[in-house]
Amino acid sequence: MNKQEVMEQGEKYLLHTYNRYPLVLDHGEGVYLYDSEGKKYLDFCAGIAVFALGYNNKEFNEAIKAQVDRLIHCSNYFYNEPSVEAARKLVEASGMQKVFFTNSGTESIEGALKTALRYAYDRDGWNGHEIIAMNHSFHGRSLGALSVTGNAHYQDPFKPLISGIRFADFNDLESVKAQVTEKTCAIIVEPVQGEGGIYPATEEFLRGLRALCDEKDILLIFDEIQCGMGRTGTMFACQRYGVLPDVMTVAKALGCGVPVGAFLCNEKASALKPGDHGTTYGGNPLVGAAASKVLDLYQSMHIVENVQKVGAYLDQKLTALAEKYEKIVAHRGVGLIHGLEFSIPVGDIIVEAQKRGLILINAGTNILRFVPPLIITEQDVDDMLAILEPVLQELL
Structure with missing residues (x-):
């Protein structure tokens, strides 16, 4: 089935208890997911804090x-x-x-x-x-x-x-x-x-x-x-x-x-x-x-130690991001679970980031939630921000 057929049959046969994004995910590798058309996404959702070890750990x-x-x-x-x-x-x-x-x-x-x-x-x-x-x-x-x-x-x-x-x-x-x-x-x-x-x-x-x-x-x-x-x-x-x-x-x-x-x-x-x-x-x-x-x-894999190191880096970067934008009213978090609270709904930010190859989720209507795989690196944080910040500049 192609992407459109999968989505149409999903709507036909699956109980509509989720408002799904128009993506058909196919496979993953490390901190990246790939859709059925081969597009690559940096994943800062991890299946809602599930895939701590990243995708396709041998x-x-x-x-x-x-x-x-x-x-x-x-x-x-x-x-x-x-x-x-x-x-x-x-x-x-x-x-x-x-x-x-x-x-x-x-x-x-x-x-x-x-x-x-x-x-x-x-x-x-x-x-x-x-x-x-x-x-x-x-x-x-x-x-x-x-x-x-x-x-x-x-x-x-x-x-x-x-x-x-x-x-x-x-x-x-x-x-x-x-x-x-x-x-x-x-x-x-x-x-x-x-x-x-x-x-x-x-x-x-x-x-x-x-x-x-x-x-x-x-x-x-x-x-x-x-x-x-x-x-x-x-x-x-x-x-x-x-x-x-x-x-x-x-x-x-x-x-x-x-x-x-x-x-x-x-x-x-x-x-x-x-x-x-x-x-x-x-x-x-x-x-x-x-x-x-x-x-x-x-x-x-020294997962906890990596969370301590990269979590501190993510905290620093999100704090700096929050200070740059008036519509970001708060930043909270610890380790590799963080939230940016906005004065506006974040749905459009999530959709636009997704179009550019970044998967994020919300926690409530106005909070971006960051719960990436626990194997992420500081470079992955930089890559995430390189996608997210242009979105914020465009939408805020």
Whole structure:
């Protein structure tokens, strides 16, 4: 099929829940994507923070191919070595104790919420507990994850959602304390709000949440689906702050394109019992092999160190860019997750940059989001700016 035929059949057969750009992507290499007509794009989206290792990493590809030839799936009634190895490596990298593999970030959130409710039920002997989430947060689109997503735009068409959710203001500890009741069983927070506009938490806020949860016997849940796996310059964002949660969710870069997520618990929060939770595909040998290899490659390729180096360079360059244009009202970010906030919608900027060979995405209507592969170089940052800045000069 040619490009037009692919798009026409996509519109005919795929449920229209995405407003797709008129591109048919065909293959990738390193930090570049290529469309079906051979055009090259510098990718500063990485499949929405997924392809941390870049495209067509030979070692990663070979690990998946080798597992395909051995065993793809068996079910969780049995052990399989790749997922046990991946779990061990994830525990060692995170400082947590137990892992449950899921198929997606949203499912990881569902498991984290169930963990908190089960913990409180065992502790108190009654149900009806409450969870505190943050305004402007994003945790996913299933009904449970949507219930703790602090954005009415996502929630309103699907109400009523699950009950017992209270919302507080991000980076405002007193706002959180005001929502605590005798029913509170958990507080869920993103160390860096992604969809909400690229807002990093303050260390004071996260340390305050940890102290509050310890005092009240409340579970602290960190959503690291987007900001984890090296993106902030430490393997997990919680390590940057020196604050360990009781439960942590991960996904996206954990599988580098293979659909796998996980929620991790410390011993205290390991409350789920046989029969409480399950998944048909989660943690099967194929995704276990993928996650295990990703964790190996993070070490051998020195991914976290590269994020620290190139992230500082990107921060410097975006700060300078923001100072040049009156319509750029803020720059926020850490590591290789950054946002430029504009006083106008950014849709036209994204489309024009795409025409010139640069893939960017938004976070809300007026924020450009930069979440490139974690293997980018300073030269890639310069190449990105060489495309973006003429677009800004033309449109701002």
